[in-house]
Amino acid sequence: MNQLFFERQKKASMRLAEDGIFAAVIKDAEGSRNSSLRYLTGHPQDALLFIFADSDTILLPWDLNLANEKAGCSSIIPYTDYNRNYFQAAEAVLSKKITRNSRISRDSSGAAENDKLKIEVSASSSWLDVNTLRKKLPDMEIICRDNGIDAFLSSSRKIKDNSELQLYTKAAEITDNVINELEEYLQKNIFRDEKRVTEADIAMKIERLARDCNAEGTGFETIAASGGRSWAIHPWPAYSSSQVTGSGLTIIDFGIRYKGYTTDVTLTAAGKNLSDKQKEMIQLVQNAAELAEKELKPGISAGQPAQAVNIFFKSHGYAMPHSLGHGIGLDVHEAPLLKNDSENTAILEPGMVLAVEPGLYDPDAGGVRLENDFIITSSGCTRITSSRIIFPEY
Amino acid sequence: MNQLFFERQKKASMRLAEDGIFAAVIKDAEGSRNSSLRYLTGHPQDALLFIFADSDTILLPWDLNLANEKAGCSSIIPYTDYNRNYFQAAEAVLSKKITRNSRISRDSSGAAENDKLKIEVSASSSWLDVNTLRKKLPDMEIICRDNGIDAFLSSSRKIKDNSELQLYTKAAEITDNVINELEEYLQKNIFRDEKRVTEADIAMKIERLARDCNAEGTGFETIAASGGRSWAIHPWPAYSSSQVTGSGLTIIDFGIRYKGYTTDVTLTAAGKNLSDKQKEMIQLVQNAAELAEKELKPGISAGQPAQAVNIFFKSHGYAMPHSLGHGIGLDVHEAPLLKNDSENTAILEPGMVLAVEPGLYDPDAGGVRLENDFIITSSGCTRITSSRIIFPEY
Numbered sequence: 062m063n064q065l066f067f068e069r070q071k072k073a074s075m076r077l078a079e080d081g082i083f084a085a086v087i088k089d090a091e092g093s094r095n096s097s098l099r100y101l102t103g104h105p106q107d108a109l110l111f112i113f114a115d116s117d118t119i120l121l122p123w124d125l126n127l128a129n130e131k132a133g134c135s136s137i138i139p140y141t142d143y144n145r146n147y148f149q150a151a152e153a154v155l156s157k158k159i160t161r162n163s164r165i166s167r168d169s170s171g172a173a174e175n176d177k178l179k180i181e182v183s184a185s186s187s188w189l190d191v192n193t194l195r196k197k198l199p200d201m202e203i204i205c206r207d208n209g210i211d212a213f214l215s216s217s218r219k220i221k222d223n224s225e226l227q228l229y230t231k232a233a234e235i236t237d238n239v240i241n242e243l244e245e246y247l248q249k250n251i252f253r254d255e256k257r258v259t260e261a262d263i264a265m266k267i268e269r270l271a272r273d274c275n276a277e278g279t280g281f282e283t284i285a286a287s288g289g290r291s292w293a294i295h296p297w298p299a300y301s302s303s304q305v306t307g308s309g310l311t312i313i314d315f316g317i318r319y320k321g322y323t324t325d326v327t328l329t330a331a332g333k334n335l336s337d338k339q340k341e342m343i344q345l346v347q348n349a350a351e352l353a354e355k356e357l358k359p360g361i362s363a364g365q366p367a368q369a370v371n372i373f374f375k376s377h378g379y380a381m382p383h384s385l386g387h388g389i390g391l392d393v394h395e396a397p398l399l400k401n402d403s404e405n406t407a408i409l410e411p412g413m414v415l416a417v418e419p420g421l422y423d424p425d426a427g428g429v430r431l432e433n434d435f436i437i438t439s440s441g442c443t444r445i446t447s448s449r450i451i452f453p454e455y
Numbered sequence: 456m457n458q459l460f461f462e463r464q465k466k467a468s469m470r471l472a473e474d475g476i477f478a479a480v481i482k483d484a485e486g487s488r489n490s491s492l493r494y495l496t497g498h499p500q501d502a503l504l505f506i507f508a509d510s511d512t513i514l515l516p517w518d519l520n521l522a523n524e525k526a527g528c529s530s531i532i533p534y535t536d537y538n539r540n541y542f543q544a545a546e547a548v549l550s551k552k553i554t555r556n557s558r559i560s561r562d563s564s565g566a567a568e569n570d571k572l573k574i575e576v577s578a579s580s581s582w583l584d585v586n587t588l589r590k591k592l593p594d595m596e597i598i599c600r601d602n603g604i605d606a607f608l609s610s611s612r613k614i615k616d617n618s619e620l621q622l623y624t625k626a627a628e629i630t631d632n633v634i635n636e637l638e639e640y641l642q643k644n645i646f647r648d649e650k651r652v653t654e655a656d657i658a659m660k661i662e663r664l665a666r667d668c669n670a671e672g673t674g675f676e677t678i679a680a681s682g683g684r685s686w687a688i689h690p691w692p693a694y695s696s697s698q699v700t701g702s703g704l705t706i707i708d709f710g711i712r713y714k715g716y717t718t719d720v721t722l723t724a725a726g727k728n729l730s731d732k733q734k735e736m737i738q739l740v741q742n743a744a745e746l747a748e749k750e751l752k753p754g755i756s757a758g759q760p761a762q763a764v765n766i767f768f769k770s771h772g773y774a775m776p777h778s779l780g781h782g783i784g785l786d787v788h789e790a791p792l793l794k795n796d797s798e799n800t801a802i803l804e805p806g807m808v809l810a811v812e813p814g815l816y817d818p819d820a821g822g823v824r825l826e827n828d829f830i831i832t833s834s835g836c837t838r839i840t841s842s843r844i845i846f847p848e849y
Contacts (some may be wrong), residue, residue, distance in 0.1 A: 091788070092487075092488070092579075093486075093487075094486070105691055106691065107689070123689070124687060124688075124689065124691065126686075126687065126818075127687070127691055141776075182582075184581070184583055185486075185581055185583075186581060186582050187578070187579055187580060187581055187582065188576075188580050188581065188582050188584075188585045188599040189578055189579075189599065189601050190582075191582045205582040205583065207583050259666070261662075261663065261666040265659055265662060265663055268655075268659060268662070269655065269659055272653070272655040272695075272696045273696070275696065277692055278692065292520075293518060293520065293521070294518075295501070295517070295518065297499055297500065297518065297521055298671055298672065301666075302666050302667070302669065382535075394485070424520075
């Protein structure tokens with residue numbers, strides 16, 4: 062087994078043992094993704110994972126061949142053995158484990174002889190699933206906690222280890238390649254030759270560049286929003302067949318996914334003949350990006366950089382309608398959230414990888430957003446991507 | 456308000472009134488999509504929808520401008536008014552509604568004076584969300600049912616109305632265009648010129664063709680799996696930078712989304728120099744597709760066509776490792792499921808739109824799948840797409 066996955070699973074098992082929990086069940090399926098599956102085992106998706114307090118782990122994948130190639134865990138059982146039915150699988154796997162090894166298992170989870178064994182399910186589990194499990198497994202205590210195994214995994218995942226930081230170095234390198242190629246493409250086709258280029262052309266270009274650079278693909282649906290609709294934070298659809306012209310403000314927001322880990326960057330293409338307002342917004346967003354970069358360091362509240370940027374924008378009569386940024390990793394939105402909010406108690410720590418995205422939006426002028434990714438270091442931060450505002454060279 | 460959305464909302468309200476429920480809350484957000492939001496209002500995503508038994512509906516969208524353009528409902532309130540917080544929004548909207556109109560509302564939901572008003576949340580609601588709502592709204596009874604409003608909406612959605620069938624006619628037309636263009640592309644580049652074409656090239660080609668034909672895009676992540684990996688039902692990654700050669704079996708599975716509704720088709724490119732086994736698998740899948748088409752008619756069990764195909768494959772020593780098909784609509788997988796299973800009680804009805812996808816897979820020979828979409832009519836079925844096995848013409 063891959064040592065890395067073994068260590069991650071071991072830590073999760075220890076946490077369960079500390080909490081007196083016999084086993085936790087992690088489920089990843091269409092409509093309810095859970096990237097902790099990949100974090101813990103390397104298996105990318107569509108599986109059940111049982112983690113036991115005694116350090117045993119059992120994976121039930123849809124795709125057995127994929128699991129044999131990718132997954133690290135104590136044992137693998139085809140999910141099809143249980144008709145790919147969550148309840149049937151949970152009942153069978155848990156009962157078998159209890160029967161086989163009840164004495165040791167009970168001891169490892171610290172359960173007294175007459176207590177029901179505690180089984181934890183993901184914090185995102187549905188109401189109906191939890192109730193069904195409770196009915197099917199009346200001899201066990203099914204629990205679902207917002208401060209349980211998922212919170213523990215989220216907390217582990219927010220600090221990237223060396224192997225993850227190495228993957229980010231590579232992901233960022235590919236991202237920068239894509240940014241460079243994209244700039245060349247925009248300069249040539251939009252600003253110089255004034256060809257008919259659509260938002261879809263740009264999105265497809267990024268998708269292709271990603272794969273040409275041996276990335277898994279993009280990390281989320283690329284946003285390409287040209288002049289008429291760049292005022293939206295999350296334009297819908299994310300990209301259309303509208304033409305991107307050499308004037309106005311075009312926002313391009315994408316991520317490159319490398320071995321599971323995604324970057325998240327945004328560049329703004331600033332067209333010709335900008336209005337004073339558009340020029341001011343660009344300048345403010347660039348200044349805000351610099352300001353944020355200076356603020357990022359370990360030990361401070363995750364809300365502090367956001368507060369600094371908000372105050373800066375406010376002093377110029379503007380307001381940013383979204384948070385300053387967020388952690389990135391196997392998910393594009395991970396802890397911590399860079400939001401200036403009294404409920405935000407997160408502290409920046411070395412090893413966090415953050416996307417920082419100051420932006421301003423105006424229904425008439427359009428939108429400007431500049432987003433780059435940073436690693437928090439022991440003394441400050443390292444910017445790992447080079448997104449920028451692209452001005453016409455022609 | 457668009458009459459169609461008004462009628463759909465009205466039916467949902469009547470259902471709530473019949474069940475003695477004061478209001479239902481539909482939530483669509485990143486990580487928990489619910490296409491019934493779009494079905495009921497036209498608003499594509501990221502919003503809360505409150506449906507009241509008295510026929511009032513309130514939408515809380517993230518993107519107010521988008522809602523103003525797309526949504527049909529009684530009223531729209533910016534979700535940002537409640538800090539985009541589900542619980543805060545639910546508490547405020549429900550309390551306001553009760554205060555404003557308690558007598559009428561109570562009457563319409565049939566609640567006695569001292570009963571707690573019943574609020575239904577989506578069947579997919581998380582355990583933690585339901586518990587938090589119960590704590591925040593102690594004066595209301597929060598319920599979550601698998602046979603409640605979601606089951607009602609799923610049941611409504613599985614029978615497409617005339618406007619939806621018209622959209623499907625258009626979606627299928629675009630799909631067929633894409634299939635034709637794709638065949639030309641494969642014939643020319645892979646079979647004739649033997650150029651270096653990757654799975655990603657094919658996926659990108661489809662994405663671009665979709666948008667060139669004014670579709671919203673593809674309906675789900677395109678699968679392009681060439682020889683070495685076409686044995687997988689859901690290959691991971693869905694497409695890679697592997698080359699697609701003129702030999703072996705390549706599976707291409709995609710959908711075209713038009714105004715929300717997606718098709719779902721699969722074609723197999725059958726290369727040169729096929730083995731006898733590969734030829735046999737192709738022939739069997741083609742025969743199974745014809746067999747399934749003959750079976751599809753209203754009034755029969757949704758398991759019956761699947762059973763017929765399974766028996767056919769079995770008589771030739773093969774087995775299909777997945778169900779025969781499924782409903783399509785705003786989601787790529789909707790009711791009914793064409794699966795031969797004692798628990799499957801679904802009956803085919805006119806207006807259902809189904810994807811039917813017989814397939815056979817072999818670790819050595821690769822996979823063959825042929826998938827087309829059908830509308831169940833009053834007397835049988837109409838095939839609306841023309842996917843096929845593509846053989847080399849060169």
